[in-house]
Amino acid sequence: MDVRHGARHVVFVLRGKLDFDSTVQLREAGERESARGAGAVGPVVADCAALEFCDSSGISALVRLHQRLAEAGRALRLASVPGSVARLFSLTGLDQVFSVYADVPAALAGGAGPRGPARSSEGQPV
Incomplete structure (x- = not known):
């Protein structure tokens, strides 16, 4: 996982497997980001393009x-x-919790984010 900071956002680039062994990196990065407190503004984007x-x-x-x-x-x-991951979100109902965007620029530009069916990276409903 890579972490990329912008002026008003942060992008977590997820690669490979997000499983028991690798979630510690995401947890630690998330803890650091949430600890930034009131001075931190803007969204945190999880770029899942390379997530297998x-x-x-x-x-x-x-x-x-x-x-x-x-x-x-x-x-x-x-x-x-x-x-495959979008389908998992749809089956578990998490497509109603997460704001899912086609790509990082759309996620950075988006407001509260689209709700409804999760979409694959190709933009197709799953």
Whole structure:
């Protein structure tokens, strides 16, 4: 996972597997970001373009990150979610929780984010 800071946002670039072994990196990055407190503004975007796999540990880590950021008055936005992961969000109802965007620029530009069916990185409903 890479973390890219912008003037008014941060992008977590997720790669490979988001599973029990790798969620610690996401958790630690999320803790650092939420600890920035009131001085931090703008969204946190999870760029999922290179995400190959996500298990229940990965989903739990994303939900916890979403909750922690919401408590700090910030938003978690997901970008470029692969079809298999988008389908998992749809099956679990998390497509109604997460704001999912076609790509990082759309996630950075978006307001509260679209709700409704999760879409694959190709923009197709799953």
